[in-house]
Amino acid sequence: MPRFAVWTVRAALLHLGVGFTLGALILFHKGAPLDPALWRLLPLHVEMLLAGWMAQLAMGVAFWILPRFRGTERGNVRLAALAVVTLNVGVLGVGVGGLAGWDAAVLLGRVAELLAAGMFAAHAWPRVKPVSTSTQ
Amino acid sequence: MHLLTVGWLTQLIIGVAYWMFPKYSKARPRGSERLGWATYALLNLGLALRAAGEPLMAAQPGANAGWLLAASAVLQMLAAWAFVANTWARVKSR
Numbered sequence: 001m002p003r004f005a006v007w008t009v010r011a012a013l014l015h016l017g018v019g020f021t022l023g024a025l026i027l028f029h030k031g032a033p034l035d036p037a038l039w040r041l042l043p044l045h046v047e048m049l050l051a052g053w054m055a056q057l058a059m060g061v062a063f064w065i066l067p068r069f070r071g072t073e074r075g076n077v078r079l080a081a082l083a084v085v086t087l088n089v090g091v092l093g094v095g096v097g098g099l100a101g102w103d104a105a106v107l108l109g110r111v112a113e114l115l116a117a118g119m120f121a122a123h124a125w126p127r128v129k130p131v132s133t134s135t136q
Numbered sequence: 137m138h139l140l141t142v143g144w145l146t147q148l149i150i151g152v153a154y155w156m157f158p159k160y161s162k163a164r165p166r167g168s169e170r171l172g173w174a175t176y177a178l179l180n181l182g183l184a185l186r187a188a189g190e191p192l193m194a195a196q197p198g199a200n201a202g203w204l205l206a207a208s209a210v211l212q213m214l215a216a217w218a219f220v221a222n223t224w225a226r227v228k229s230r
């Protein structure tokens with residue numbers, strides 16, 4: 001697995017652990033009340049698990065496993081890296097913005113998530129092709 | 137909703153990752169098998185408790201159904217960290 005995929009997949013694993021923990025706090029509170037403020041964690045929970053865990057894991061694994069060019073090259077790596085960084089900024093923007101009630105951060109976070117999806121798609125598009133054994 | 141996202145999507149990912157991610161070592165390709173089974177048991181027990189606890193809680197909010205949800209929360213959280221711990225070192229460059 002290339003280093004970039006290692007870090008992306010590990011970041012996804014962290015989002016899974018923290019996202020489940022936040023969900024567990026909310027669920028615990030739902031059953032055995034701790035503090036009503038825990039409900040404010042909900043947007044961060046949703047964002048970390050849907051975008052930070054699932055989408056980010058898909059990006060990391062896709063970067064690792066999609067067909068390569070000329071044997072080893074994975075195309076525009078910078079674009080993929082920018083997509084992953086932008087996704088994480090977006091998750092934090094939407095999640096923390098939602099927690100704190102900052103609508104502007106939520107909006108910017110959503111825009112960042114959208115950009116991240118577009119950039120990653122642009123990176124992966126040319127790699128989605130039949131595998132060939134020739135040099136192309 | 138969570139039966140779908142946790143019970144199907146996340147569990148499928150966990151299963152396929154356990155199967156296909158790079159080997160931990162020649163002797164123990166999948167890391168700790170016990171931790172793998174622990175993840176599976178904790179996640180599914182946790183989900184089952186929630187599936188039972190949520191409707192009970194809606195029908196008659198009270199301490200008993202509440203504790204089902206609280207226990208479910210703890211089990212699922214432990215499942216996630218068990219999976220992360222077992223998978224972390226398998227996510228590596230060769």
Ligand code: HEM
Pocket residue numbers: 020023024025026027030042045046049050053137138141142146208209210212213
């Ligand atoms: C990949 C896994 C997960 C995803 C994608 C996910 C996603 C979501 C989404 C979209 C919501 C908002 C919609 C709704 O209220 O149902 C939500 C709410 C919630 N989630 Fe999760 N979740 C995941 C795992 C978990 C886990 C493991 C727990 C607990 C241990 C949890 C606890 C909760 C709770 C308590 C709510 C609020 C439900 C309510 O309104 O009563 N989630 N989650």
